[in-house]
Amino acid sequence: MKRREFITLLGGAAAAWPLATRAQRLKVAQIGVLVLTNADGQSLTRELRLGLRDVGYSEGQNFVFRLRSADGNAARLPQLATELVSAQVDVIVATFTPCALAAKQATTTIPIVMAAVADPIAVGLVTSLARPGGNITGFSNMAAETAGKSVEMFRDMLPSIHRVAALANPADPFTTPFLEQIRLAGQTTGIRIEPVAMARGSEEAEAAFAAISQERAEAVVVQGIFFAKTIAELALKYRLPTASVVRQFAEAGGLISYGADIRDIYRRSATLVHRILEGTKPADLPVELPTKFELVLNMKTAKALEIDVPWFFQQRADEVIE
Numbered sequence: 001m002k003r004r005e006f007i008t009l010l011g012g013a014a015a016a017w018p019l020a021t022r023a024q025r026l027k028v029a030q031i032g033v034l035v036l037t038n039a040d041g042q043s044l045t046r047e048l049r050l051g052l053r054d055v056g057y058s059e060g061q062n063f064v065f066r067l068r069s070a071d072g073n074a075a076r077l078p079q080l081a082t083e084l085v086s087a088q089v090d091v092i093v094a095t096f097t098p099c100a101l102a103a104k105q106a107t108t109t110i111p112i113v114m115a116a117v118a119d120p121i122a123v124g125l126v127t128s129l130a131r132p133g134g135n136i137t138g139f140s141n142m143a144a145e146t147a148g149k150s151v152e153m154f155r156d157m158l159p160s161i162h163r164v165a166a167l168a169n170p171a172d173p174f175t176t177p178f179l180e181q182i183r184l185a186g187q188t189t190g191i192r193i194e195p196v197a198m199a200r201g202s203e204e205a206e207a208a209f210a211a212i213s214q215e216r217a218e219a220v221v222v223q224g225i226f227f228a229k230t231i232a233e234l235a236l237k238y239r240l241p242t243a244s245v246v247r248q249f250a251e252a253g254g255l256i257s258y259g260a261d262i263r264d265i266y267r268r269s270a271t272l273v274h275r276i277l278e279g280t281k282p283a284d285l286p287v288e289l290p291t292k293f294e295l296v297l298n299m300k301t302a303k304a305l306e307i308d309v310p311w312f313f314q315q316r317a318d319e320v321i322e
Contacts, residue, residue: 219242
């Protein structure tokens with residue numbers, strides 16, 4: 001090749017590089033968001049938006065959300081996941097176990113980021129945390145382990161307690177590890193874990209609480225999938241201290257919540273979305289664990305239940321709702 005031809009070819013390639021880079025920047029990424037409730041959708045998109053802004057994205061300029069909410073009806077999730085796949089989104093962010101499972105069933109090619117899934121190995125979402133395989137990565141919120149810690153919280157707050165019930169949803173694949181960790185915590189603390197009441201939704205929760213009360217349970221650990229306000233109101237009605245792993249539970253009137261900082265996980269999920277949009281395969285991104293946990297205590301509920309919360313326990317709380 002002659003020198004002049006080489007220089008001309010090199011100059012043409014150099015001119016093309018900025019164009020290619022600009023084209024990548026101009027592409028508007030379609031980010032699918034799959035959630036169980038509208039409140040989840042608001043919280044997740046808010047934190048994702050902030051996290052994506054931190055790595056140089058601007059909503060409307062280089063990404064848009066395609067939000068699908070089941071409005072509290074988990075049976076709608078498979079259809080909503082299929083809608084996101086049909087819309088050919090670039091990545092799906094799914095919060096909590098039912099949403100992540102629905103996304104997995106809908107696609108094996110579109111990358112999926114699990115935002116706060118309890119036990120992704122136990123429910124079959126990934127083969128391992130270090131090497132998730134397939135098209136899924138994301139965050140575990142270690143909800144089974146923190147649910148077990150709720151039993152210890154009850155022991156510390158109410159030293160005379162001997163019997164704790166569990167309220168679980170048989171339709172949620174997370175129920176098995178949830179109950180395993182609670183029972184293990186019961187063994188280590190000497191607290192009996194019974195009864196285990198099952199409810200598939202708020203319409204069955206009343207009967208579940210009636211059974212728990214009849215069995216003379218002194219407190220209840222509530223699975224995170226339940227709607228916080230309904231359960232908190234029933235707990236007050238039956239005068240039972242309750243705990244859950246989700247912050248919204250304490251905010252809605254539950255006595256305590258202890259678990260991973262979900263807002264932090266949501267925001268950190270934006271980094272995984274960014275790396276996937278940049279070309280990294282989900283199989284090459286290890287599933288991450290939470291780094292922040294929070295204990296929220298609702299003192300208004302404690303007073304309504306006439307519980308004298310020890311001062312040391314109040315000091316342990318990251319937030320006290322008066």
